[in-house]
Amino acid sequence: MIYPFKEIERRWQEIWEEGKIFNAKPDPVRKKYYLLEMFPYPSGRIHMGHVRNYTIGDVASRFKMMQGFNVLHPMGFDAFGQPAENAAIKNKSHPAAWTINCINQMRKELKAMGFSYDWEREVSTCLPEYYRWNQWIFLKMFEKGLAYKKAAVVNWCPDCETTLANEEVIEGKCWRCKKEVIQKELEQWFIKITEYKERLLEDLDKLKDWPERVLTMQRNWLGKSQGVEIYFKEKETGEVIPVFTTRQDTIFGATYIVLAPEHPFVRKIIKGLPREKEILKFIDKVSKETSLERTAAGLKKEGVFTGRYAVNPVNNEVMPIWVADYVLMEYGTGAIMAVPAHDQRDFLFAKEHKLPMRIVIRPAGQNLKSAEELTGAYEGAGTQVNSGEFDGLDNQEAKSRIAEWMEKTGTGKITVNWRLRDWLISRQRYWGTPIPVIYCDKCGIVGVPYENLPVELPEDVRFTGKGGSPLNQVKEFVNAKCPKCNAAARRETDTMATFIDSSWYFLRFCSPKFREGPFDKKEAAYWMTVDQYIGGIEHAVLHLLYSRFFTKFLKDLGLLDFNEPFQRLLTQGMVLKDGEVMSKSRGNTVDPDAIISRYGADTLRLFILFAAPPETELEWDEKGIEGAFRFLNRVWRIRENLAEKADMDLARTMHKTIKKVTEDIREFKFNTAIAAIMEFVNAIYQSAADREVFSRLIIMLAPVAPHFCEELWHGLGNKESVFKAAWPEYDPALLVEDQVTVVVQVNGKVRAKIEVPSDIRDEKLRELALGDEKVISWMQGKSPKNCIIVPRKLVNIVV
RNA sequence: GGGCAAGUGGUGGAAUGGCAUACACGAAGGACUUAAAAUCCUUUGGCCGUAAGGUCGUGAGGGUUCAACUCCCUCCUUGCCCACCA
Numbered sequence: 087m088i089y090p091f092k093e094i095e096r097r098w099q100e101i102w103e104e105g106k107i108f109n110a111k112p113d114p115v116r117k118k119y120y121l122l123e124m125f126p127y128p129s130g131r132i133h134m135g136h137v138r139n140y141t142i143g144d145v146a147s148r149f150k151m152m153q154g155f156n157v158l159h160p161m162g163f164d165a166f167g168q169p170a171e172n173a174a175i176k177n178k179s180h181p182a183a184w185t186i187n188c189i190n191q192m193r194k195e196l197k198a199m200g201f202s203y204d205w206e207r208e209v210s211t212c213l214p215e216y217y218r219w220n221q222w223i224f225l226k227m228f229e230k231g232l233a234y235k236k237a238a239v240v241n242w243c244p245d246c247e248t249t250l251a252n253e254e255v256i257e258g259k260c261w262r263c264k265k266e267v268i269q270k271e272l273e274q275w276f277i278k279i280t281e282y283k284e285r286l287l288e289d290l291d292k293l294k295d296w297p298e299r300v301l302t303m304q305r306n307w308l309g310k311s312q313g314v315e316i317y318f319k320e321k322e323t324g325e326v327i328p329v330f331t332t333r334q335d336t337i338f339g340a341t342y343i344v345l346a347p348e349h350p351f352v353r354k355i356i357k358g359l360p361r362e363k364e365i366l367k368f369i370d371k372v373s374k375e376t377s378l379e380r381t382a383a384g385l386k387k388e389g390v391f392t393g394r395y396a397v398n399p400v401n402n403e404v405m406p407i408w409v410a411d412y413v414l415m416e417y418g419t420g421a422i423m424a425v426p427a428h429d430q431r432d433f434l435f436a437k438e439h440k441l442p443m444r445i446v447i448r449p450a451g452q453n454l455k456s457a458e459e460l461t462g463a464y465e466g467a468g469t470q471v472n473s474g475e476f477d478g479l480d481n482q483e484a485k486s487r488i489a490e491w492m493e494k495t496g497t498g499k500i501t502v503n504w505r506l507r508d509w510l511i512s513r514q515r516y517w518g519t520p521i522p523v524i525y526c527d528k529c530g531i532v533g534v535p536y537e538n539l540p541v542e543l544p545e546d547v548r549f550t551g552k553g554g555s556p557l558n559q560v561k562e563f564v565n566a567k568c569p570k571c572n573a574a575a576r577r578e579t580d581t582m583a584t585f586i587d588s589s590w591y592f593l594r595f596c597s598p599k600f601r602e603g604p605f606d607k608k609e610a611a612y613w614m615t616v617d618q619y620i621g622g623i624e625h626a627v628l629h630l631l632y633s634r635f636f637t638k639f640l641k642d643l644g645l646l647d648f649n650e651p652f653q654r655l656l657t658q659g660m661v662l663k664d665g666e667v668m669s670k671s672r673g674n675t676v677d678p679d680a681i682i683s684r685y686g687a688d689t690l691r692l693f694i695l696f697a698a699p700p701e702t703e704l705e706w707d708e709k710g711i712e713g714a715f716r717f718l719n720r721v722w723r724i725r726e727n728l729a730e731k732a733d734m735d736l737a738r739t740m741h742k743t744i745k746k747v748t749e750d751i752r753e754f755k756f757n758t759a760i761a762a763i764m765e766f767v768n769a770i771y772q773s774a775a776d777r778e779v780f781s782r783l784i785i786m787l788a789p790v791a792p793h794f795c796e797e798l799w800h801g802l803g804n805k806e807s808v809f810k811a812a813w814p815e816y817d818p819a820l821l822v823e824d825q826v827t828v829v830v831q832v833n834g835k836v837r838a839k840i841e842v843p844s845d846i847r848d849e850k851l852r853e854l855a856l857g858d859e860k861v862i863s864w865m866q867g868k869s870p871k872n873c874i875i876v877p878r879k880l881v882n883i884v885v
Numbered sequence: 886g887g888g889c890a891a892g893u894g895g896u897g898g899a900a901u902g903g904c905a906u907a908c909a910c911g912a913a914g915g916a917c918u919u920a921a922a923a924u925c926c927u928u929u930g931g932c933c934g935u936a937a938g939g940u941c942g943u944g945a946g947g948g949u950u951c952a953a954c955u956c957c958c959u960c961c962u963u964g965c966c967c968a969c970c971a
Contacts, residue, residue: 088923299889299966306888306967313971331971344971387969412969422971430886431969505970623965660965696909697897702890703964705897709910717909723924758899761908768908771925829904834952836904874951880903884951 089722091686095793099200107807108151108202110158112612119155120613121147122592122652124621124629125162128188129169132195134661134668134694134706135622137678141691142658142700142754143620144201148789149751151202152813158613160595161196161203163189165212166584171517175551181517182545185212195679199687200792202809207598211587212517216594218540219604220586221522223636225533226643228523232278233511235531240510242270247554248514249274269373275512275521275580279635283308283506285649286634295654297701300626307627309505314489316423316498318343320355321395321404327351330418330503333428334492335484338473339446340423341436343396343407344389346415347372352392355407359393365409372411387412387435398423399497400488401474410435418503426463433463446472447481509632511583514555516547518581526568526575535569541577555579588629589636592616592651607645619652626657656754659703668706676706688791689715695756695790718794721767721787725801729774737820739769740779744816747786756790763787777802782814830855831882832864848875855881 102108112118123143126136147159170181170188177184189210196203209216227233241250245265249272279286287308290301313332320327327343345352347369356362368390389410396407412431413422426436426443436443443457447468470479476487492498512521520541522534534541544563547556557563557579568575590604596613597606621629630652637651660667663674681690693714698704732740743766750759763786770779781802788795788808799808823844828851830838838860842851852873855861865885872884 302889303966309970311970329971333971410969412971414970417970419971424971429971431971434969503970626966699898702898707897707910710897713910720924757897758908761899764908827904831903831952834903839904872951874903876903880952882903882951 089719089794091688091718091794092683094797095198095200095687098793098796099197102200102202102807103197103205105807106206107809108157108159109204109206110156110160110613112609113156114612116154116156118158118613119147119150119618120158120616121150121618122160122595122616122620124619124625125164125588125591126192127167127169128163128165128185128192130188130191132192132199132678134676134678136196137199137690138661138694138700138704139620139622139658140196140199140201141694142656142756143618144199144691144792145695145751145756145789146618146620146754147202148792148809149813151809152785152789152811154812158207158595159202159204160207160209160598161201161205162207162209162591162595163192163211164584164588164591165189165210166217166518166581166587168515168517171515171549172551174517174549178549180545180547181549182212185210185517198682199678199691202792207595209591209594209598211584211591214540214542215599217519217587219590219594220519220582221534221539221541222536222604223590223640224519224582224586225522225536225539227277227639228533232281232639233275234278235273235275237271238274238276238510239269239271240274241267242272243267247552249510249512274510275582276508277511279509279632280504280506282635282638283310283504285638286506286631289634289638289649292650293652293655296652297655297657300623300630300655300657303626304631307506307631309503311503311505313501313503314492314498315419315501316492317399317496318396318423319399320407321397323355325351325355327396327407327421328419329421329423330501331423333425333485334488334498335470335473335476335481336425336428336446337398337400337423337488338470338476339425339427339444340398340405341426341442341444342405342424344410344413344422344424344432344435345392345407346413346420347409347411348415349409349420351421352409355394356392361390361393365390365392368409375411387431387438389435389439391439399492399495406441408439416507417505427457427460428463428465430463430465433460444472446470509583511586512580513583514579515581516543516549516556518584519586520557521578521580521582523578524566524568524575525578526571526573528573529568529570532569532575538569555581557581585628585632589632590640592619592633593640593646603645604640605645610646614646615648615650616652618654618656620656620658622660623657630655656700658700659698661704661706663706665705681711685711685715686793688794689718692718692760692790696760697757699757700754717764717767718791720771721783722794722798724767724770724775724780724783725798727774728780729776732776732779733773736769736773736775736779739766740782741816741820744782744786744814745821748813748816751789760790784808785811785814826878828855828878829880830858830861831880832861833884834882837861837864844878848877851875851877851881855883 121143123139147157151157165185170185173184174181211217224233243250243265250267287305287310290304293301311332313330314334316329316331316334318327318329319325356365387410389408392407392409394407395404397404412435413420424432426432426441427445428447445457447464448471449464449466449468467481470476470481470484476484479487489500493500520543522539522541524532524534526532544560547560549556564577564579566575566577593605593610597609600606633651637646638649640646641649662668663676666672666674668675678690689711693711694704696714697707697710743762746762747759750762766783784795784798785808796808825841826844827839828842829836830840838858840854840858842854852875861883868885870883870885874882
C-alpha cells in the first residue's frame with residue numbers, strides 16, 4: 087500500500103497557512119532565530135537548485151522551531167532585472183505583468199514544497215513600496231558623497247544598446263544576443279564602496295562561521311597589496327611618471343618602462359615625434375579590441391617604443407619608455423617598471439622585442455650569472471646581486487630597505503594598492519529602480535526630495551529593444567521641475583543595478599510594511615543579525631560583499647548597531663545530472679513539479695537531503711527518489727503494528743538515535759541524520775515500536791518530511807501541530823552500556839575482539855587481551871614490547 | 886599562471902588519528918503469490934580457499950606514529966573561483 091501523499095500534502099499546507107503557525111512575532115522572552123535563504127529571481131518555475139537551497143533552510147528552520155526558538159523564516163522575490171524586459175520585448179507585453187505572473191507561479195510551487203515561510207512578510211523588490219527605499223538609501227549615499235557620477239569605460243552591447251554588468255558578459259559576449267561586447271566611455275553613476283574597503287577587509291576576520299573559500303574570494307576581490315610608488319622621470323622634460331610595484335627589491339633589474347595605451351602621458355610625450363602616427367595607430371587598435379581579445383591567451387604581448395626615455399632613480403640609468411597592451415590603465419598607476427629577469431610577462435615581452443635583461447635576485451643554491459641562461463623569469467626569493475649598496479641582502483630584507491631609502495630620498499612612497507573598484511550601478515534599462523535625481527541647468531544634479539519618493543516607473547511604455555532605455559521616450563517622466571529653483575529640468579532615466587535591491591532585503595523582512603523608513607529600527611534590533619544564511623557560492627563576492635557594505639553604511643547612519651549582517655553562511659552545492667550541472671541550456675533539467683506529483687514533496691525533500699551533504703554537489707538519481715519514497719512507506723506501515731511496550735534494546739537504540747540526529751541536524755549533516763533514522767526504523771522492524779517510540783520517530787523525521795509526519799502525528803490522536811511538539815531529549819543513562827567490544831590488535835592489525843565489562847581497568851583488559859587464544863597464536867611466542875590501551879575501544883600489542 | 890576544494894566498493898556516500906566501506910541505490914538469492922507487482926528476510930570490496938581462514942585494499946609515491954582515508958611532503962587527476970593585478 088502506498089501512503090496518500092497528494093491528499094495529505096495539500097491538506098496540511100492549507101491547515102498550516104490558516105493556522106499561521108509559521109508567522110513570526112517578536113517575543114522578548116524567547117530566543118530569536120533568523121534563518122534566511124537567498125531569495126530567487128522570479129524566472130517562472132522553480133528548479134532543483136531552488137528546491138535544494140530551500141529544503142536545507144526549511145529543515146533547519148523547523149528544527150529550531152521545535153527546539154523552542156522564535157524563528158523568522160521569510161521569503162520574497164528579487165523581481166527587477168533584464169530577463170523581464172527581454173521577455174516583454176519578445177512577447178510584446180509589459181515587464182511588470184510578466185514578473186507578477188512568474189512570482190505567482192513560483193509562490194505556488196514553493197508552497198507545494200511545504201516550506202515553512204511567513205508569507206505575510208513576502209516582499210517583491212519591483213513594487214514601489216520596496217524600491218522607494220532603494221531611492222531613499224541612494225539619496226543618503228548621495229548626500230554623503232558616496233554616490234557620484236563620472237565618465238567611465240563600461241561594457242556596452244551594440245545590439246541591445248545598453249551597458250551590461252560584468253556578470254552579464256559571458257566570454258566577451260552579450261549573454262542575450264551573443265554579440266561581442268565593446269568598451270565605451272559613458273557618464274555613469276557609481277557608489278564609493280572603496281571608502282569602506284579597509285572595514286570590509288578587516289571584518290572578514292570576524293566571520294568565523296563562513297566558509298574559508300568565500301572569505302578567500304572576498305579577500306582576493308578586495309585585493310589589498312603593499313608596495314611602493316616609484317617616481318621615474320622623463321629624461322628631457324623631467325616630468326614624473328609614477329609606477330606601482332610590489333617588487334621594489336628588483337628595481338636594479340628594471341630595463342624599460344611600460345605605459346598602458348590609455349595612459350594620458352603617452353599622447354603628451356609623443357607629440358611631434360616621428361613615431362607619433364605609428365603609436366597612435368597602435369593605441370587605436372588596442373582600444374578597439376574587446377577585453378576578451380586583449381586578454382586572450384595572455385601570451386601575445388604587443389607594444390611599441392615611444393622614442394622617449396626615463397631615468398631610474400636608484401642608479402640614474404636611462405631606459406626606454408614603451409607602450410604595450412599588457413599594462414592595464416585600471417590597476418596601479420597604469421605604468422610599470424619592467425623587470426624581465428624576474429617577471430614572466432616582462433620576460434616574454436623583452437624576448438619578443440629584444441630588450442635587455444639583468445638578474446638581480448639569485449636563488450639559493452644556484453649560480454645564475456647571465457640573463458641569457460634564463461628560460462623564464464625567476465620570481466622566487468633569493469639574494470640581491472647587481473643591486474649596488476643592497477648587494478648580498480636577502481630580497482625580503484631588501485624590500486623594506488629599498489622602500490625606506492625611497493621614502494627618505496623622495497624618489498618613491500610606500501603605498502597600498504587595492505583591486506576593488508567603485509561600484510557602477512547605472513543601467514540604461516527600464517525594469518529597475520529609477521535613480522532619484524534631476525538635472526537642472528542652473529542647480530546641477532539635484533536629489534529628489536525625500537517627501538517626493540518614490541519616483542515611480544511610468545507604466546505606459548513601449549518596449550522595442552532599440553533606441554536605448556525606454557524611459558528616454560516617456561516625456562512625462564523625463565520632463566521635471568527642479569526641486570530647488572522650480573525651473574524646467576530633466577529627470578535621470580538610468581535605473582539602478584538590481585544588486586542594490588538585494589543588498590538590504592534581509593532588513594526589510596524584519597518589518598516589511600514599515601512606512602517611515604526602509605525598516606523599523608526596533609524590529610531590526612530584535613531580529614537581526616541573520617543567524618543562518620544559505621545560498622549558492624556564485625554570490626560569494628558580489629551580493630555578499632554589497633550586503634556587507636550596505637550594512638556598514640546603514641550602521642554609520644545610526645540605523646543599525648552591528649557591522650556584519652550574516653552570522654553563519656552555508657553555500658550549498660549544485661545539482662548535477664549525469665555528472666553535469668543541471669541547466670536549461672544543457673537541457674538536462676528535472677522538473678520538481680513532476681517529481682512532486684509522482685512521489686510527493688516529502689519524498690523529494692528526503693531524497694535531496696539524503697543523497698549528499700549540503701555543501702557538496704548532488705547527483706540526481708531517479709532510483710534514489712524511489713528509495714526515499716520506499717522508506718516513507720516503510721515508516722507509514724509501522725503504525726499498523728504498534729506493540730504495548732517496546733523492549734529495552736529498542737529504547738536504547740531510540741536514545742542513541744535522538745542523540746545522533748539532534749547533533750547531526752544542528753551541524754547541517756542531514757544525510758547522516760537520515761541514515762541514523764533509517765537504522766532506527768530497521769531496528770523497529772526487527773522488534774516492535776510502541777506509541778512512545780513511534781512518536782519520537784515521527785518528531786525526528788518531521789523537519790525532513792513535514793506533511794507526512796504531521797499526518798502520522800495527528801493519527802496518534804495529537805491535536806496540536808507536530809511542530810509545536812518539543813524536540814525529544816535523550817537519556818544519557820540509557821546510553822551507557824555495561825558490556826563493550828574491544829578490538830585487539832597485534833602490530834596494528836586486528837586479530838581478535840573481546841567482550842568486556844565497560845568499566846574494566848586497563849591492567850585487567852591487558853591481561854585478557856594477552857590471554858586471548860588468537861592473540862597468543864599471532865604473537866608466535868614473542869613477548870610484548872609495548873601495549874597501547876584505548877579504554878573501551880582498543881588494545882594494540884606490539885611485539 | 887595563482888587560489889581553493891575534492892579523489893574511498895558497480896553507484897550516491899559514511900568514518901577527521903583507533904574495527905575502512907555506516908545508510909541508501911543497484912545486483913543476487915529466499916519467503917509470500919496460480920503468477921506478477923508490492924512487501925519482508927538474507928548475501929553483496931578484490932584476490933586465494935569447499936570451508937575455516939588468509940591476504941590486498943581509501944588517486945600515486947614518500948614521511949610522522951604503537952596505529953593514517955584522516956596529519957606532513959612531493960606528484961597526478963578532476964571541479965570551482967580569480968587572473969597580463971605589476
